[in-house]
Structure formats: C-alpha cells, structure tokens
Amino acid sequence: VSALRVRKDLETREVVLERELPASRDRVWVSWTTAADLEAWWGPTGWTTTIRSLDVRPGGLWHFGMGPDGGAPEVWIRAVYSEVIHGSSLSYVEGFSDETGADLDPESNAVTVDFIELDPGVTRLVMRFRFSSVERLEQIERMGMTEGYGEAFDRLDIHLEPLEGKAS
Amino acid sequence: VIETMSALAEPNRLAIVELLRDGPRSVNGIVAALDLRQPLVSKHLKVLSGAGLVVARAQAQQRIYQLEQDRFRELDSWLDSFAELWAQRLGRLDAHLRKDQS
Numbered sequence: 001v002s003a004l005r006v007r008k009d010l011e012t013r014e015v016v017l018e019r020e021l022p023a024s025r026d027r028v029w030v031s032w033t034t035a036a037d038l039e040a041w042w043g044p045t046g047w048t049t050t051i052r053s054l055d056v057r058p059g060g061l062w063h064f065g066m067g068p069d070g071g072a073p074e075v076w077i078r079a080v081y082s083e084v085i086h087g088s089s090l091s092y093v094e095g096f097s098d099e100t101g102a103d104l105d106p107e108s109n110a111v112t113v114d115f116i117e118l119d120p121g122v123t124r125l126v127m128r129f130r131f132s133s134v135e136r137l138e139q140i141e142r143m144g145m146t147e148g149y150g151e152a153f154d155r156l157d158i159h160l161e162p163l164e165g166k167a168s
Numbered sequence: 169v170i171e172t173m174s175a176l177a178e179p180n181r182l183a184i185v186e187l188l189r190d191g192p193r194s195v196n197g198i199v200a201a202l203d204l205r206q207p208l209v210s211k212h213l214k215v216l217s218g219a220g221l222v223v224a225r226a227q228a229q230q231r232i233y234q235l236e237q238d239r240f241r242e243l244d245s246w247l248d249s250f251a252e253l254w255a256q257r258l259g260r261l262d263a264h265l266r267k268d269q270s
Contacts, residue, residue, distance in 0.1 A: 004255040008247045013173060015247055019258045023265040031261060041264040043257055125258065129250075131173070 013131040020124050025117035028125065029087050032113065038064070048073075052101065057084055062092065063101040078103060082110070089114050172243050175219035180204060181212045185235065188222060192234035 007016040021028050031037040035051040042049040042064075050073055053063040060081045065073025078097035084090055095108030114126040176182050183202055187193065195213065199206045213233055216222040220239045224231045 004251065004258060006248075006251040008244065008251075013176070015250065017251060017254050017258075019262075021258070021262055021265055027265065027268075028261075031265060037264070041257070041260040043260050045256075045260070127254070 015129045015131070017127045017129075018124060020118065020122055022121065023123060024121055025115050025123045026087060028123040029115055032090060032115075042066070056081060056090070058082060060084075061101065063097060065099065073099070076101075079111075083112075087115065172219055172221065172239050175215055175221055178212070178215075180208070181216055184209070184212055184216065185221065188233060188235045192232045194227075194230045194232050196230070198233070 003019070005018040007018075008014075023031070031041065033054070033056045035054050038054070039049045039051055046069055047066055048069050048071075049064055049066050051062075051064045053061045055061050058081055062079040062081065063076070065076045067073035067075070076097040076099055077094060078101055079092040079094035082091045082093055089112065091110070091112040093108045093110050096104050098104060110130045112128045116124040116126065118124050176185065180202070184198060187198060187201055193201070195206065195209060198204075198213075199209050202209070213222060213224070217224060217233075220236055222233050223236045224233050226232075
C-alpha cells in the first residue's frame with residue numbers, strides 16, 4: 001500500500017499531499033470526474049455521498065451531499081472548478097452549501113489536484129490545499145471530526161516530513 | 169488554531185514570525201530588519217503574543233521576542249488530522265481502483 005506524503009507550511013497555511021495510485025492517469029482522472037466513481041470512494045466508510053451536479057469545466061459546479069448510509073445527507077458541499085486541464089489537472093474552490101447548491105460559504109478554500117502518470121498503471125496524485133480563512137477552518141475542523149467518526153481505521157503509513165526551521 | 173491562523177493572516181505579522189524563526193530579537197532588531205515603524209512592530213507583537221505565538225523576556229533595558237513553539241505544534245497537529253482524513257479517503261480510492269482491475 002502506497003504511503004501518503006504530507007508537506008505542511010505553517011506560515012502560509014498550505015498543505016500538499018502526494019500519493020501513488022494503482023491505475024493509469026486516465027482511470028484516476030475518471031475516478032475524480034464521474035459521479036458513480038466519486039460516490040464509490042469519497043466516503044467516509046459508513047457514509048453515503050450523493051452527487052447532484054458534476055460539471056467538470058471552468059466555472060462548472062460540483063455539488064454533493066454526505067450522510068450516514070440509509071439516511072439523508074447531513075453535509076452539503078459545493079465546489080466551482082476554476083481550471084480544468086483534461087486528464088492532468090483539476091482546480092476548484094470549495095465551500096459549504098445546502099441541498100439547493102446555494103453558496104453559503106464566502107470563506108471557501110482553494111484546492112488543486114494534479115494527475116501525473118509515473119509508469120503505465122501508476123499515477124501520482126498531488127493535492128494542494130490553501131487554507132485562507134478562519135471561519136472556513138473552523139467548519140472544516142468540525143467536518144473532519146464528523147468524518148473521523150465511524151471510520152474504520154484504514155492503516156496507512158503517514159510519513160510526515162520534519163518541520164523545517166521550527167526547532168531552535 | 170483559529171486564533172493562530174488569524175494572527176498569521178497579516179503579512180507584516182507573518183514577516184515577523186519568519187524573522188523570529190532565525191532566533192530571538194529585540195523590538196529594535198525587528199524594526200531594523202523589516203524596515204517597519206517601531207509603533208507598528210509593537211502593535212503586531214502585541215497581537216502575536218496575545219495569540220501565544222511569541223513570548224517576550226526582559227534583558228537589560230530591552231524586551232527580547234522569540235517564537236512560542238506550542239502554538240505552532242497545535243496548528244501542526246490540526247494539519248495532521250486533516251492529512252489523516254485524506255489518507256483514509258485516498259486509501260478508499262486505491263481500493264476502488266484495484267477492485268475494477270480484478
């Protein structure tokens with residue numbers, strides 16, 4: 001099982017995650033850009049993701065809800081794609097929403113996902129998250145706790161790079 | 169964590185924190201290094217120490233400021249839990265991709 005690499009920059013509040021996946025770049029791209037695929041893996045375990053809109057083009061809307069299996073979605077997320085380079089890069093700005101897809105979160109944050117084929121059948125995913133706002137973080141934190149609940153602990157090696165320049 | 173982020177959101181405060189990463193400095197030392205006015209530096213140091221990001225100690229007639237590691241550790245561990253969320257999610261994506269190969 002491939003490990004997740006995490007690079008954190010505390011001052012700029014940026015997190016970069018990298019992980020290799022066992023499929024071609026095109027296959028991994030499809031897993032991020034078709035509703036049936038996304039619903040199958042987005043999770044968390046024990047929760048169902050319901051995609052309402054997935055319009056993968058600049059300015060297009062990605063709108064989905066997440067809730068316990070068998071129940072109604074409890075959390076709605078809306079993302080607007082800012083840049084789409086077919087097969088290689090997705091950028092979007094995500095925020096909290098409701099069932100109608102309304103923009104309820106002016107304090108959204110920016111995400112970029114790059115798809116890099118290392119070898120045939122091995123793709124590296126590079127995700128960059130930029131946390132810009134305080135309120136947004138508070139909500140993400142709450143959401144993170146929700147997701148953590150009921151999640152069967154999936155043992156993955158998280159290799160953390162040492163914090164640069166902090167210890168002195 | 170939220171307080172830490174707010175305190176770091178202002179560019180001059182971020183510059184002060186970055187400067188202090190290299191070691192403790194007096195107010196005058198910060199003023200000289202960043203070419204900012206002394207009252208402004210004092211104002212920013214007040215916000216940073218209020219958020220627990222820097223601490224001051226008296227030395228002769230001067231106050232020497234240095235980074236307070238605990239707040240950075242807190243932010244660091246918040247980012248770790250965020251990364252953990254994604255470790256699990258990408259673990260599911262990995263399993264999903266393996267499934268359709270078999």
